[in-house]
Amino acid sequence: MFAAYAARIDPDQPLDGLELGDRPAPEARPGWSTVTVRAASLNHHDLWSLRGVGLPQDRLPMILGCDAAGVDQDGNEVVLHSVIGQSGHGVGPKEPRSILTERYQGTFAEQVTVPTWNVLPKPEGLSFAEAACLPTAWLTAYRMLFTNAGVRPGDSVLVQGAGGGVATAAIVLGKAAGLRVFATSRDKAKRERAVELGALEAYEPGARLPQRVDAVIETVGAATWSHSVKSLRPGGTLVISGATSGDRPAHAELTRIFFLELKVVGSTMGSKDELEDLLAFCATTGVRPVIDEVLPLDRAREGFQRLESGDLFGKIVLTPTP
Numbered sequence: 001m002f003a004a005y006a007a008r009i010d011p012d013q014p015l016d017g018l019e020l021g022d023r024p025a026p027e028a029r030p031g032w033s034t035v036t037v038r039a040a041s042l043n044h045h046d047l048w049s050l051r052g053v054g055l056p057q058d059r060l061p062m063i064l065g066c067d068a069a070g071v072d073q074d075g076n077e078v079v080l081h082s083v084i085g086q087s088g089h090g091v092g093p094k095e096p097r098s099i100l101t102e103r104y105q106g107t108f109a110e111q112v113t114v115p116t117w118n119v120l121p122k123p124e125g126l127s128f129a130e131a132a133c134l135p136t137a138w139l140t141a142y143r144m145l146f147t148n149a150g151v152r153p154g155d156s157v158l159v160q161g162a163g164g165g166v167a168t169a170a171i172v173l174g175k176a177a178g179l180r181v182f183a184t185s186r187d188k189a190k191r192e193r194a195v196e197l198g199a200l201e202a203y204e205p206g207a208r209l210p211q212r213v214d215a216v217i218e219t220v221g222a223a224t225w226s227h228s229v230k231s232l233r234p235g236g237t238l239v240i241s242g243a244t245s246g247d248r249p250a251h252a253e254l255t256r257i258f259f260l261e262l263k264v265v266g267s268t269m270g271s272k273d274e275l276e277d278l279l280a281f282c283a284t285t286g287v288r289p290v291i292d293e294v295l296p297l298d299r300a301r302e303g304f305q306r307l308e309s310g311d312l313f314g315k316i317v318l319t320p321t322p
Contacts, residue, residue: 090115137165153178
């Protein structure tokens with residue numbers, strides 16, 4: 001079957017290790033389900049895999065992609081939960097939790113097999129492309145906002161780096177949940193788009209906000225860290241799930257963190273229950289993921305290039321052709 005896969009690891013030029021071509025179809029195994037992929041979405045996790053983060057050389061070649069929606073072997077329309085080993089189902093209780101493609105072949109292919117426990121029904125109102133955007137970026141944003149930041153309707157939130165998948169999801173979900181959302185971006189067009197999606201205002205990075213916020217959604221890392229800390233009200237919460245600009249800020253702002261009793265919370269992906277809640281939230285409210293572009297799988301390299309450059313707003317979706 002045709003697939004996009006990591007053939008080599010290159011920390012500096014990750015796309016040099018990306019190959020498009022034939023790979024073996026998945027084999028049936030007890031407790032697992034094979035899904036015919038109708039749509040799969042790109043994440044920064046795929047770029048990190050090509051750099052060797054979480055994916056050692058001895059597991060190559062590895063089909064990339066941890067998000068997908070498709071049809072299972074019984075004809076059901078489904079969405080995949082990307083965290084393998086969260087429950088032990090299909091892998092055993094001693095296997096550590098991992099994200100699909102760290103240990104098992106991924107979704108950028110015509111078919112993928114995952115533990116049956118990881119297969120959820122796709123709501124009728126969501127297209128395959130929309131549903132494929134939810135299990136990583138949108139689930140990450142959902143958990144950051146509603147589990148780890150603990151915000152409630154009427155609270156204020158700053159979303160750093162509007163345009164990325166998680167940041168875009170946080171703006172849309174926050175607006176739908178009755179939050180007052182502020183956003184930042186270096187790009188004027190992305191700032192304008194953030195406001196169109198529901199942000200009250202969007203600013204250049206580092207700009208002073210009209211008020212200190214209850215929570216900050218941080219995925220940029222070093223470049224925005226100091227601003228994120230300074231933007232919080234006393235007792236506020238900074239939730240971080242990524243560091244695309246690096247993980248070593250010049251100013252950690254430790255004095256401000258302890259003096260104002262700020263909370264810094266790490267967040268990774270989300271649970272199957274949270275994905276079920278997110279699917280229901282989208283189906284009930286009419287909220288839909290922001291899709292930048294849908295590409296056929298044989299043009300996956302274009303999607304990776306746009307993701308690496310940051311030249312996108314929302315998610316890039318790949319559609320395999322059986």
